[in-house]
Amino acid sequence: MASSRDLTRRARAARGAYAELASACAVVVENHFSPEQCARWVEGVYSARAGWTQAFAGEQFSLGRAFYTHFEEGKSAAYFDDPSSSDARVEAHCPGLQQAMRDLVTSLVGDARAVQRRGWCGPGVHVFPPGGPVAARGGVRHFDTEGLAAHHTRARRSAITAVAMLQTPESDGGLKVWDVTYDGHDHPTRTELRAPSAVVTYRTGDVVLIDSYRLHQIQPFEGGRERISATVHAAEVDANLWESWF
Numbered sequence: 001m002a003s004s005r006d007l008t009r010r011a012r013a014a015r016g017a018y019a020e021l022a023s024a025c026a027v028v029v030e031n032h033f034s035p036e037q038c039a040r041w042v043e044g045v046y047s048a049r050a051g052w053t054q055a056f057a058g059e060q061f062s063l064g065r066a067f068y069t070h071f072e073e074g075k076s077a078a079y080f081d082d083p084s085s086s087d088a089r090v091e092a093h094c095p096g097l098q099q100a101m102r103d104l105v106t107s108l109v110g111d112a113r114a115v116q117r118r119g120w121c122g123p124g125v126h127v128f129p130p131g132g133p134v135a136a137r138g139g140v141r142h143f144d145t146e147g148l149a150a151h152h153t154r155a156r157r158s159a160i161t162a163v164a165m166l167q168t169p170e171s172d173g174g175l176k177v178w179d180v181t182y183d184g185h186d187h188p189t190r191t192e193l194r195a196p197s198a199v200v201t202y203r204t205g206d207v208v209l210i211d212s213y214r215l216h217q218i219q220p221f222e223g224g225r226e227r228i229s230a231t232v233h234a235a236e237v238d239a240n241l242w243e244s245w246f
Contacts, residue, residue: 007179007198014107014207018160021211025177026200029207032104038166038204042228044093045125045166051089052127059133064090064124064246066231067147079121086121086246094230098122101232102244104162108209112240120147120245123232130169130224139218141193143182147233147245148212153182158236159212163229165202170223175200175208175216182213 007025011017020027045063052061055069062069065086070079090098101123105114116122128134144161145153152159163175179196180188192215199219200208210216212233221227234244 007177007196008200014104016108016110017209018109021160021209025179025198025210025214026175026216027209028200028202029108029209030203031205032207033100033164033166033205035204038164041094041097041125041230042167044095045127045228048089048093051093056133058129061127061129062124062246063093063127065121066124066126066246067120067233068144071146080119083119083121086124090122090124094125097125097230101162101164101230104164104207105160105232105234105242105244108160108162109158109234109236109242112236112242114234114242114244117243117245120243122246123230123244124246125166125228125230128169128173128218128221128227130221130226134218135169135173135221135227138176138220141188141215141217143186143215144210144212144233145182145186148235152235152237156213159234161210161212161231161233163208163231165204165206165208165229167226167228168202168204169221169227170225171221172219173221173227174202174219175210176219177210178215180215181211182215188215 009024009027014029017027102114180192234242
């Protein structure tokens with residue numbers, strides 16, 4: 001990849017966008033979800049506020065259980081305790097969102113089939129509050145490898161993260177991506193952080209697609225509005241078969 005301006009691509013449709021990651025760090029699928037659909041889901045997210053899962057002492061919240069927050073906080077057992085209840089909560093407040101995110105994976109990777117990962121929670125929603133630590137200084141620089149099986153990671157089998165922006169903050173809050181992929185260590189080195197990078201910007205309804213092995217970070221944001229996004233992780237476990245989770 002020659003320069004930072006080459007690190008991101010924009011697409012008008014989701015179908016086949018995964019192929020663009022061969023020569024880009026991130027692909028933005030524009031207007032995948034309508035503003036009206038996003039607004040309905042956001043309304044549902046707020047209606048479920050009492051049932052949000054808190055993580056990192058209120059640094060972020062989720063509707064549905066997110067594996068990485070449970071893993072990082074030593075609560076993996078709670079994540080796997082009756083995942084159907086997590087899925088039911090998401091479906092009750094955001095009808096159709098989980099299936100829409102699985103359908104998104106199918107479109108992104110082509111004609112493959114995307115199914116729910118057995119025993120794991122389905123796609124869910126992340127909420128980052130205004131004025132919180134992420135808003136002030138940005139998120140942690142990381143790779144999305146914690147949900148991948150060890151043999152999957154060792155073999156570098158295909159895996160993606162797709163994030164649908166349901167509500168943007170009032171300003172900023174993009175996603176920074178580096179021309180760096182996972183190399184066996186969870187925390188980036190100083191040399192890796194000096195690699196070419198770019199900040200992906202997006203609007204409500206856009207989808208950001210990255211390789212799960214890609215180094216990335218949520219950027220700081222301003223204003224009084226939450227940053228709300230739906231996320232699905234997916235891994236190719238067999239020819240034309242992808243498993244998805246949150």
